Amino acid sequence: MAMTRVLVLHSVSLMRSALAALLKTEGSFEVSSAGWRSARRYVGALRPDVCVVDLDCPGTAALLEGGERDGEACPVPRAGLLVLAxxxxxxxxxxxxxxxxxxxxxKHGSPQRLVRGITKVAAGERFVDESLAFxxxxxxxxxxxxxELSVLARAAEGESIAEIARGLHLSNGTVRNYMASATRKVGARNRIDAIRITQGAGWV
Amino acid sequence: MAMTRVLVLHSVSLMRSALAALLKTEGSFEVSSAGWRSARRYVGALRPDVCVVDLDCPGTAALLEGGERDGEACPVPRAGLLVLAxxxxxxxxxxxxxxxxxxxxxKHGSPQRLVRGITKVAAGERFVDESLAFxxxxxxxxxxxxxELSVLARAAEGESIAEIARGLHLSNGTVRNYMASATRKVGARNRIDAIRITQGAGWV
Structure with a gap:
């Protein structure tokens, strides 16, 4: 039986080396690792059975959504995608x-769970840690x-009401309304609190 | 010569296992790993020569400042502290x-640099990656x-001007002044931008 080929994608080089070392130690995989910029090249050259991606990396959202923008295919092959969450x-x-x-x-689980997840995904099966169910x-x-999300995301980048309004082709009043409804819905005390809550949850 | 004892402290268990696996693979160290809660116990029991701490972990600031609060000694032995930055x-x-x-x-360097850093620190010498110089x-x-920092830190937690003023025993006007001067000094467009910039830089 051919060895499972695993590609670890992480924006921080020390962390991807560490995850690769862990997988080499704990499982019997053929392991490679790459950063965002060389992701496409590695995926093309190695044809990995499983891609391991850390959801907390900055830039992961853009990486996973790659397919929808610029008409470019997402560099991560969706069939064998495993995320650390x-x-x-x-x-x-x-x-x-x-x-x-x-x-x-x-991510707060054991290395053995990761090894088990990779084995499952390589076999084309779904694997979900029960601790993530909630x-x-x-x-x-x-x-x-x-x-509401796009208004909050722009506010989080430091844009003023007027800038957000211009960017989204809305009136200032409408932006204020979206901001107020978003703040109320997430149970926040004010705009800054709403940004903190939605960023913490990974919504923006 | 006795093997260098390394303790990896990281709040995410998969990441500390990964860093430990990397150090076992790349260097000849005696490696253990622990999370925040068991840090003190591990340090006491293992007497590590070097503690490796990831500065981007949530809670690292509190861990490193442990000494100044509650009269408790900082769990990380300062002599052999090596940070990933x-x-x-x-x-x-x-x-x-x-x-x-x-x-x-x-953190964006090679595993070999980490191994070299640990060896230096174990010998009581300073080690600074030149890429961190800037x-x-x-x-x-x-x-x-x-x-200004404490006002921003509280604002980032979602506190209102009045709440910050009460918490720091200041008047509302003074809090507003601190907020305005902080926003100006970091070159931010508004309060939310000031929080984004200072958080990004790791100041709060």
């Missing part, structure tokens, strides 16, 4: 789900609309 | 410097006062 970030879980990830492994439930009832 | 977060670098870290290893320069000219 935390239960407290339902937004990130949802993003991975929408990118058709097959494996969801809790996060999925949270993800299913995201209270914000796409508009 | 990024050049873009000068605030975190400064915190590690103030916690008397001896080793500063760039971060240290930035860290040396932090523009905010302690008051």
């Amino acid at each position: 935390s239960a407290g970030r339902p937004g990130a879980l949802r993003r991975a789900f929408e990118a058709r990830a097959l494996g969801f492994v809790d 996060g999925f439930l949270e993800a299913s009832r995201m209270p914000l609309t796409a508009r | 990024s050049a873009g977060r000068p605030g975190a670098l400064r915190r590690a410097f103030e916690a008397r870290a001896l080793g500063f290893v760039d 971060g240290f320069l930035e860290a040396s000219r932090m523009p905010l006062t302690a008051r």
Whole structure:
């Protein structure tokens, strides 16, 4: 039987080396690792059975959504996608789900769970750590609309009401309304609190 | 010669296992790993020569400042402290410097640099990755006062002006003044932008 080929994608080089070392130690896989920029090249050259992606890496959202932008194919092959996730970030879980990830492994779990997840995903089966189940439930009832989310995301980048309005082709009053409804829905005390809550959950 | 004892401290269990696997593969160290809660116990039992701490972990600031609060000794032995850092977060670098870290290893570097850093720190020598030099320069000219920082930190938690004023025993006007001066000093467009910039730099 051919060895399972695993590609670890992580934006921080020391972390991808560490995860690769862990997989070489704990499982019998053929392991490679790469950063965002060389992801496409590695995927093309290695044809990995499983891609391991850390959802908490900055830039993961863009990586997983690659397919929808610029007409470019997403560099991560969706069939064998396994993500490292935390239960407290339902937004990130949802993003991975929408990118058709097959494996969801809790970062707060044991290396053996990761090895088991990789084996499952390599066989084309779904693998979800039970400790992430509550996060999925949270993800299913995201209270914000796409508009409210994009207003919050721009505010989080430091844009003023007027800048957000210009950027989204809305009136200042409408942006204020979206901001107010988003703040109310997530149970925040004010705008800054709303940004903190939605960022913490991985929604923006 | 006795083997160097290394203790990896990381809040995410999969990441500390991965870093431990990397160090076992790349160097000839006696490696253990622990999370925040068991840090003190592990340090006491193992008497590590070097403690490896990731500055980007949530809770690292509290861990490194442990000594100053509650009269409790900091669980991390300062003599052999080596931190994993990024050049873009000068605030975190400064915190590690103030916690008397001896080793500063760039997370975007190679595993061999980490091994070299550990060997140096175990010998009681300082080790600083040159790629972090610019971060240290930035860290040396932090523009905010302690008051401005604490106002921003509370605002980032979602507190209103009135709540911050009550918490810090200041008037609302004074809090507004601190907020305005902090926003101006970091070159931010507004309060939310000021929080984004200072959090990104690791100052709060």
